[in-house]
Amino acid sequence: MxxxxxxxxxxxxxxxxxxxxxxxxxxxxxxxxxxxxxxxxxxxxxxPAGVRDVLRRRVARLPAQAGTILRQSAVIGRESDVDVLSAVSGADEESVLAAIESGLVTGLLCPTAQVLGDLAAFLGRPAEPHYREALEVGERADVRLWTDAARARLTSPRS
Incomplete structure (x- = not known):
C-alpha cells in the first residue's frame, strides 16, 4: 500500500x-x-468527495434488489451475516448471495475469509456511511430494528 x-x-x-x-x-x-x-x-x-459519487454510480448499476441489500448491509455493519441480511431484506438466501456476488464483482465488497462462509464484509469504513446515506433516516432506523429482531430470533434457542 x-x-x-x-x-x-x-x-x-x-x-x-x-x-x-x-x-x-x-x-x-x-x-x-x-x-x-x-x-x-x-x-x-x-x-475525496468524488468517491461518494463513484460508489453511488456503482450501486445504481446493480439490480435494484442487490443495491438495496448492499445499502442495508452497510447499516448492519462491516460484516453482515447472510441469514440476517435475508431476514432484514425479505430476500431469500439465493438473492442475498447474488447481491454479495454483485458487490464482489463490482468491487463494492471485498473478499474476506468469512465471505466463503456466511459473512460479507464491506470495503471499509469509508464506503459504509455513503451507503447508509442512500437510505432515508426512517429506513435506517427500520433496518436497525429489523437487524436486532433478526439477530435475536436467529440466536435464540430453538424449542
Missing part, C-alpha cells in the same frame, strides 16, 4: 501516513489512490 501511496503522491509516504490511509480506506486500492492524490494536492488525509 505504501508503494501505491508513494506513486500517487509522487514522493515516499511515511509509516504513519500509510497507516492512516489504510484505516480510512479499508485498503481499497481506488480509495487509497484517490486519498493519496488529495493528500498530495491539499496536504490532508481525507476521503
Amino acid at each position: 505504501g508503494e501505491l501511496i508513494s506513486l500517487a503522491c509522487g514522493r515516499p509516504a511515511d509509516a504513519a501516513t500509510v497507516a492512516e490511509i489504510a484505516e480510512r480506506t479499508g485498503g481499497n486500492p481506488f480509495f487509497v489512490r484517490e486519498t493519496a492524490r488529495l493528500l498530495d494536492a491539499e496536504g490532508v488525509v481525507a476521503m
Whole structure:
C-alpha cells in the first residue's frame, strides 16, 4: 500500500501516513489512490468527495434488489451475516448471495475469509456511511430494528 501511496503522491509516504490511509480506506486500492492524490494536492488525509459519487454510480448499476441489500448491509455493519441480511431484506438466501456476488464483482465488497462462509464484509469504513446515506433516516432506523429482531430470533434457542 505504501508503494501505491508513494506513486500517487509522487514522493515516499511515511509509516504513519500509510497507516492512516489504510484505516480510512479499508485498503481499497481506488480509495487509497484517490486519498493519496488529495493528500498530495491539499496536504490532508481525507476521503475525496468524488468517491461518494463513484460508489453511488456503482450501486445504481446493480439490480435494484442487490443495491438495496448492499445499502442495508452497510447499516448492519462491516460484516453482515447472510441469514440476517435475508431476514432484514425479505430476500431469500439465493438473492442475498447474488447481491454479495454483485458487490464482489463490482468491487463494492471485498473478499474476506468469512465471505466463503456466511459473512460479507464491506470495503471499509469509508464506503459504509455513503451507503447508509442512500437510505432515508426512517429506513435506517427500520433496518436497525429489523437487524436486532433478526439477530435475536436467529440466536435464540430453538424449542
